[in-house]
Amino acid sequence: MSSFTLGHFSQVCSQLLNHYYGEIVGQVGSYLLRRGNRMLNDIPTATGLSIREVKKALAVMIQHNLVKFQASERNNNVAEYTMIHHNVYCLIRYPKYLYMIKRIYGTSEEILLEILLNLGQASASNVIFHSANRLNEANVLSPSALHQSFQRLAQDNFIIRCPKLAENATLLKVPTLEIEEKEKFAVPNVEIEPIARMLKEKATQLGGHCDSEIIWRVNHERFDIELRNVILVNAAARRVDTTAGELYHLILKLWRESSNPDSPVTTPVSYNVIKDAVRKNDSSPILLEHFDHYLRVLYEDSAGLIDRAGDAGGGQFNLDYSKVFENLACASLDSIVLERFGSKALRLFRLTRIQKFMEQDQMQNVAMIPAKEAKMFTYKLLEHNFLQIKELKKGTSNFAPVKSFILYHVELPQVVRTTLEASYKGLFNAMVRQMHDLTENQRLLEKHAMLESMLERLKGDGVPDEEIAELSDTMPPAEKSLVEKIHLMSDNLTLGQTQADETILILESYLKFKSKEL
Amino acid sequence: MGGRGRGRGNAVSFNIEQLGFGRGEAGPVSVTQPPPLFPSLENRPLPLIKDVENEYILVTQKDLSTRMRNSPFYLKKSENPSYEKELPVLWNRMPAELRETLPKRLATGNSKVTLNAKKKKVEDPDKIFAKLEKKERNESEVEEDGDGKEDEDDQDKSDDEKVENEDDVEEDLDEEMDDHTDYANNYFENGEAYLEDEEGQDDGEAQF
Numbered sequence: 001m002s003s004f005t006l007g008h009f010s011q012v013c014s015q016l017l018n019h020y021y022g023e024i025v026g027q028v029g030s031y032l033l034r035r036g037n038r039m040l041n042d043i044p045t046a047t048g049l050s051i052r053e054v055k056k057a058l059a060v061m062i063q064h065n066l067v068k069f070q071a072s073e074r075n076n077n078v079a080e081y082t083m084i085h086h087n088v089y090c091l092i093r094y095p096k097y098l099y100m101i102k103r104i105y106g107t108s109e110e111i112l113l114e115i116l117l118n119l120g121q122a123s124a125s126n127v128i129f130h131s132a133n134r135l136n137e138a139n140v141l142s143p144s145a146l147h148q149s150f151q152r153l154a155q156d157n158f159i160i161r162c163p164k165l166a167e168n169a170t171l172l173k174v175p176t177l178e179i180e181e182k183e184k185f186a187v188p189n190v191e192i193e194p195i196a197r198m199l200k201e202k203a204t205q206l207g208g209h210c211d212s213e214i215i216w217r218v219n220h221e222r223f224d225i226e227l228r229n230v231i232l233v234n235a236a237a238r239r240v241d242t243t244a245g246e247l248y249h250l251i252l253k254l255w256r257e258s259s260n261p262d263s264p265v266t267t268p269v270s271y272n273v274i275k276d277a278v279r280k281n282d283s284s285p286i287l288l289e290h291f292d293h294y295l296r297v298l299y300e301d302s303a304g305l306i307d308r309a310g311d312a313g314g315g316q317f318n319l320d321y322s323k324v325f326e327n328l329a330c331a332s333l334d335s336i337v338l339e340r341f342g343s344k345a346l347r348l349f350r351l352t353r354i355q356k357f358m359e360q361d362q363m364q365n366v367a368m369i370p371a372k373e374a375k376m377f378t379y380k381l382l383e384h385n386f387l388q389i390k391e392l393k394k395g396t397s398n399f400a401p402v403k404s405f406i407l408y409h410v411e412l413p414q415v416v417r418t419t420l421e422a423s424y425k426g427l428f429n430a431m432v433r434q435m436h437d438l439t440e441n442q443r444l445l446e447k448h449a450m451l452e453s454m455l456e457r458l459k460g461d462g463v464p465d466e467e468i469a470e471l472s473d474t475m476p477p478a479e480k481s482l483v484e485k486i487h488l489m490s491d492n493l494t495l496g497q498t499q500a501d502e503t504i505l506i507l508e509s510y511l512k513f514k515s516k517e518l
Numbered sequence: 519m520g521g522r523g524r525g526r527g528n529a530v531s532f533n534i535e536q537l538g539f540g541r542g543e544a545g546p547v548s549v550t551q552p553p554p555l556f557p558s559l560e561n562r563p564l565p566l567i568k569d570v571e572n573e574y575i576l577v578t579q580k581d582l583s584t585r586m587r588n589s590p591f592y593l594k595k596s597e598n599p600s601y602e603k604e605l606p607v608l609w610n611r612m613p614a615e616l617r618e619t620l621p622k623r624l625a626t627g628n629s630k631v632t633l634n635a636k637k638k639k640v641e642d643p644d645k646i647f648a649k650l651e652k653k654e655r656n657e658s659e660v661e662e663d664g665d666g667k668e669d670e671d672d673q674d675k676s677d678d679e680k681v682e683n684e685d686d687v688e689e690d691l692d693e694e695m696d697d698h699t700d701y702a703n704n705y706f707e708n709g710e711a712y713l714e715d716e717e718g719q720d721d722g723e724a725q726f
Contacts, residue, residue: 020586024593040615053593055616056605060591062616063607079613095578099571118585121608165611173614215608339561494579495566 008424013088015431028057037080064120071174079174108149121215129206143195154185160219188214264516270313322513329510345377353410385418420507427500434493448483
């Protein structure tokens with residue numbers, strides 16, 4: 001996608017590949033991220049890896065939907081490989097995906113998704129088999145229940161079918177894959193019997209099965225939409241209250257069902273339809289009672305969460321993604337300016353952003369900040385690229401010196417892109433630091449982990465407490481507190497990465513919808 | 519220098535006032551070195567959000583990392599090349615060139631072999647016929663240089679599809695390897711992708 005600038009973003013991606021798939025995949029991935037389409041033979045010379053390693057790395061990445069291939073134009077028997085940037089970045093969001101699925105559906109769907117994420121691409125039977133294995137400790141779920149869960153995930157488009165081999169594909173060296181629109185979410189018939197049998201026999205692999213040619217993968221686009229919706233619902237809940245959030249969640253669902261996912265503006269939904277949905281949905285009584293008020297508050301709000309598009313059917317309401325994400329991006333930028341420079345700088349920033357072009361004098365007067373401070377903050381904001389300068393020359397007469405006006409303005413796409421780069425950089429720094437801490441203290445952490453598991457086991461076996469205390473003393477308290485510290489730091493870094501990712505999502509969405517409207 | 523500031527050239531083009539500082543005050547500090555690698559943090563950042571979602575994410579992230587690291591997809595260096603488990607990857611959906619790392623000398627029941635066996639059957643009748651004809655001619659000319667005919671035979675073989683050659687009956691491969699070189703194959707350029715494993719290391723160099 002052209003909206004990504006490859007500097008820090010590709011660093012983050014390399015780091016993710018290293019972390020989840022190992023150094024070899026990391027190196028091949030970095031090379032392809034930098035260089036675009038490449039054929040197999042270019043890679044070993046550039047990365048210094050053996051051709052066998054490169055082939056395995058490519059196979060792993062294709063399996064996990066991180067790389068796509070195409071027959072080269074010059075030679076049909078050789079393929080050109082390209083990284084799918086967005087999917088690599090989405091590796092960082094896997095825990096979020098699992099949380100969302102767990103919240104929307106439940107544990108069995110969560111496990112199904114986790115298995116699919118681990119396998120990359122797999123048939124429905126395989127996923128069901130492995131999930132049942134994973135859950136078998138509790139011995140709760142049967143394969144047919146899992147099959148229904150699988151269908152639910154497919155119905156809501158969270159998982160999608162991979163393109164299948166074209167008819168003559170087996171004869172080609174580089175197979176062509178294709179899929180029709182209507183097949184994308186169609187779940188095939190799955191034979192439960194053989195799965196149940198294999199489970200009973202405690203097999204580790206499911207053998208041949210009837211739907212082995214129908215392969216599924218996670219649908220990243222759908223998860224992106226869901227993540228954006230979560231942000232919007234939270235925004236509604238913060239601006240008004242939780243009931244408004246509920247209402248907004250319902251309306252988002254209606255829009256999603258009726259609109260084209262690629263368009264920047266949803267199709268309008270009428271008041272009556274919304275009211276029906278609210279009634280049908282078994283919502284809280286407050287919402288039913290004050291439905292009118294909530295709707296009005298939401299569409300009159302300046303954040304643009306709902307726009308009134310017409311009066312038919314009691315009122316037509318739609319959502320303009322570019323407007324709402326512009327507001328969200330501005331809010332993020334405001335918050336960043338506030339935390340870095342202080343509230344006076346924030347006043348200047350907001351003023352300039354809203355008033356478009358301002359002179360220095362105007363700024364300090366309207367913002368009511370003393371001249372010297374105003375100048376200092378203006379300079380700071382300029383230095384960090386939050387403000388931009390436009391110079392207008394007014395050379396009227398030939399005798400007077402040329403006067404020039406210096407106008408300050410905020411060029412939003414540029415500022416957003418700079419901040420986005422800074423976010424990627426921060427994310428990368430956090431990941432590197434975390435990796436460093438964990439590998440440096442690896443021996444200590446492993447020792448601690450082994451000790452803990454041993455203690456657990458002994459406790460379970462009913463060994464007396466004194467012996468347990470003695471064993472746990474084999475590790476001095478200094479080491480224990482160090483392990484604590486490391487875990488705490490690692491957790492904080494993970495949280496930091498998650499929050500950075502949220503900002504990244506908002507800023508990226510703004511840039512995406514902005515480029516769509518042009 | 520002469521053309522600037524027309525008319526009365528004494529006045530400069532900017533106002534001191536406009537620059538933002540009076541006559542007596544110092545100008546802005548000039549930059550003498552690159553900015554520090556870790557600039558000091560002026561304001562302390564806000565605390566991290568710790569709610570239910572983030573707790574879940576922490577646990578899941580650790581779990582996921584461990585699982586990924588132990589999965590067969592995690593590629594480590596310095597694996598013993600003779601003992602290698604096959605990657606649990608859907609090979610039939612990938613370009614053929616990626617599959618050639620499989621230990622094909624000990625042909626396990628791969629779908630690849632059966633595929634090529636089919637291909638071989640399709641092309642064989644013509645080739646076999648041509649070979650038989652050639653062999654007839656060879657046998658009739660007994661005194662002829664054995665090498666010359668062998669070369670022709672080899673040329674026949676190398677003119678065939680690369681794939682066919684690869685997965686020919688294993689005896690063929692062994693025959694060629696028995697001389698401890700792949701000389702016969704390399705003499706006629708088959709392109710870099712052919713028998714990649716050993717020869718792949720010599721990328722770029724001429725093959726003799």
